Amino acid sequence: MQVFTSVIVLVIFFLAYIFTDIRDYKERKVKSMISIAHVISTNAESTIDFHDNDAAAKILSELKNTAPEIVRADILDKNGKFFATYAKPGAAKFDTSLIPYNKKNYFTDKFLFVSDDIGSGNDMKGKVLLAVELTELGAIKKSKFEIAAVLIIAAVCISFLISLSVQPYISKRLLYLVNTIIQVRKTGNYNNPLADNGKDEISTLIKAFNRLMEEVKESEKRKDEFIGIASHELKTPLTSIKGYLDLLYVLEDKEPNHQCVQKALESTHKLMKLIKDLLDVSKIQSGQLQLNITEFKMEELIEETISSFQMLSPVHEIIKEGNLHNLAIPGDRQKIEQVLINLLSNAVKYSPPDTKVIVSARQTDAELTIQVRDFGIGIPADEIADIFERFYRTKGSSVHIAGLGLGLYICRDIILNHKGKIWVEREAKGSSFYFTLPLKTSPSIIRTKNIENAGLII
């Protein structure tokens, strides 16, 4: 764009310069030819008075030396008849009928015609007419256009080189900004403002982006604090309600009261799970979700979780595949159970009744891989990268099926803090969620404050 604009500006500039120069040249030429015509008309006045054609022709013949660019000169008497004529020897012939005798000066492509009166007013004796060859003007035009062309080409090359050296600087900063925006959108990490010392528009854009990040960070912080406080405040009365309901469930044996207490307990259980998720998210955000690492048998945990789930959802068939031969692995048993429950509850929640859910375990030298496979509604390809984000729910599921979009976010945090990986794959029918756990305790199994930067594979 810069090169293109420079070329247009230069072309306009040079054209204006050349045309002004040519106009000045023509004005100068007209002036000098008019003064020659005037000298001739003054000298020729007496030759007309004395009918001395030879003297008039002699005056005109002097032009050969004084003004060689004049190719033809005529002296006419007052009746318009030729009194004397001069034609430059060797000059190209031209049609004399084209000479505009009635104009003071007149340009054609190749000639300038100039006329001057001999005598004046009532004493008009005749006219002098000069035809001037403009070969010099052609040469001037040619050389000016050549110089302009060379200068334009040189200017284009220079501006191209300059823009080529400036371009990477501009593009680099813009790409840096775009990459950061993509990264921030992906990770939700607003803690790294962009550094830029420029004073141009890109710098203004970067500063505006930094301010925006700062504001979003502030409002995220306030939101997280609110969620933390609100969940905490809700948890205490709810725990006591649950305690009383548990007691009532044992004491009350009359129907339908007993059944009502049971329904109230189920709803309380759902509310407690919701509040626990919100509290977990709040802890993750503030970096306080701690792991309690011990050795535990994974197979046992899978079997326990499956059997309690099978009771809760008898319409699905939950199957275990693979044998871990009593393998004990290091990890936080309760948190891994939370991951399994979450993946199983999603598998059941997003699958129609009478379908299977398969939990399989595979062991390699360094790690253990768990797969939870369902034959349900599946996940759209364009949303697969987002489902581990906080509060994200796929467009299809969010309308019909209850949920907050927190479960997978918490699972991801737990697994990444065990130095494992978690991801999902689309299947022909349904989807498969995978997570891995290292078989040996890593000295760095501690809470990572910024989980978003850890290696998530999707």
Ligand code: ADP
């Ligand atoms: P939610 O409480 O909404 O289930 P999650 O974080 O567990 O929250 O899941 C996030 C979103 O991922 C869900 O809303 C759903 O759209 C999608 N999802 C998770 N598991 C499955 C699954 N097994 N099949 C289809 N979609 C799933």
